[in-house]
Amino acid sequence: MTSLERAARPAAWAEPPAAVRFVLDAWTVAEAELQKLAHDPTELLTRAVQPILWLLVFGQVLARARAIPTGQLGYIDFLAPGVLAQSALFSAIFFGIAVIWERDLGVLHKYLVSPASRISLVTGKALAGGLRALVQAAVVYVVAALIGVHLQLGITQLVAVAVVVVLGAAGFATFSLVIACLVRTRERFMGIGQVLTMPLFFASSAVYPIALMPGWLQALAKVNPLTYQVDALRSLMVSGGTATFPIALDFGVLVFALVVLLAIAARLYPRLAM
C-alpha cells in the first residue's frame, strides 16, 4: 500500500478544513496558557508591581521636576501609555523561559507530535502572551485613574487600546520565543533577556518624546516596534494625547512585525525538541 492510498482512508471523525484547524489549534494552545494563569495567578500579580512603581514614583517625581518637555500634555499623561507598553513588553519578553521549561520537561514534545501545524502552535503561544498583557493593562488603568491621568474611557478607545496591547505583547512574546529557540537554555536566555529589554525600552518613546533623543537613538527608535505601540497608545489612551505617526502606520508596523516573527518562530520552534 502506498501512502497515497492510505491518505484516502476515511478517519474516525471528519477533520475540519485547514483554516478552521488553524484557529481551533491556536485557541487550544492559548487557552491552556490562560487556564494555567487561572490556577496560579501569582506571576501576573508580581508583574503588576513594576508598572505601579513606574507611575507612582518615576512619573510623579519627573512630573514635579518638569524635566521632560511634553508639550500640552502633562508628563504623567504622557508617561501612562509608555508604562502600559513597557509592562506589556516586560511580561512578554520572558515568555521564552516558559517555552524552554516546557522543552526541558517534555510538554513541548507532546504538542509537536500532535497534528497541529507549527504556525498554529506558535500563534497560540503568541495569543496567550498577548492576552496576559490585558491584565497588566487593567492594572495600569486603575493606577493611572487614581493618580489623575486623563484617561479616555470611550468604548472605541478601550477596545482599540486592548487590540494594540495584545498585538504588541503578542509580538514581543513571539520575539522572546524566537530568542528561546536560538539560545535553547534557561541560563543563556536570562542573560540575553536582560540585555535586550533595556535597549528596546529606552530606544522608544515610552518615557521621553523621540524629538528629545540624539540622532542615532532616534534612528533606533524608528525601527523599534515598541515606539509604534506607544505612539498608538498615546493617541488612544489619554485625552489630548497626540501621535507622532498616523495610527494606520502604527497598526501596520505592529501587525507586520508580529506576522514576520510568527513565521520565523514557526520555523525555529520544532528545533527546540530535536
Added chain:
Amino acid sequence: MPQAIETRELTRRFGRVTAVDALSLAVRPGEVFGLLGPNGAGKTTTIKMLITLLPPTSGSATVSGYDVIADQRLVRRSIGYVPQLLSSDGALSARENLDISGRLYHIPSADRRTRISEALEFMGLADVGDNLVRTFSGGMIRRLEIAQAMLHRPEILFLDEPTVGLDPVARRAVWEHVRRLRDREGTTILLTTHYMDEAAELCERVGIMHLGKLVALGTPESLAAEVGPAATLDDVFTHYTGSDLDEGGTYRDVARTRRTARRLG
C-alpha cells in the same frame, strides 16, 4: 499487510557522534516491540525520527505506511507518544491535559468528553481528574500520559522508557495498563527500555541497540537460547553490548535520565 513501522538504513548524526547508525527494522502491526540498549545507545533518537520530531541524516522510515519526512501530518495523526521526559503539564488538571490532547486531534466534543471520562476510569484516575497534575505521583503521571497519548486511538504507540524512576509497584501498574491497552485496542507498541525485566514482561520481540546499531533481534526466548542454555535476557544484553546495564552513556545521558527520574518520583 504492511509493516506498522519500517526503517531502512535510518541514520542520525550529531556532529561527530552517530547516534543511530544505518538502522533497518520492521515492526509488525499489533506487536509489542522493545528497543533495548544502555543509556546513549540511540533509542530516543530512533523514536524521535519515527515520530517526526527529528529529521534523519540519511535513510528513510515509514510509520503506519506514511513516510516520516514526506507525510509528517499523516504520521502524527496515526501515532501516540509518551516521551522519556514528562509530557503532562503539571500546572493543569488531568482532565485539562486530556482535553488539550483531544482538541488537538479534533475529536468532536461529545465524543471527547466520553473518552476522557473513560480514560480516567481506565487508568484509575477518576477520583483525581480535576486535581493539578503536579500533585500526582510518578506512576499516576505515567498512566495519565499514556491515557493522553491514546485518546485519539492511534494505530501505533511509542513509549520511551515508560517506567524509568518508578517504584516497583508503580512499574507493575504501568505494565498492567500497557498490556490491557494492547489487548483492548490492538495498538502496535514500540517501547524503549534499559530494564530487562520490563522487556521480558511486555515485549513479543526485542531489538538490542548498541552505539547506534542494531546488534540483535528476536523474541526474548530465542535471543536467550542463542546465548546459552540457562541464559537470561540480562545475559543476552551483556553478551551483545559488552556492558552491564549500569554502565554506558555519557554524563549527559545519565544526568538526563536522573533528572527525569527525580521529576517523576
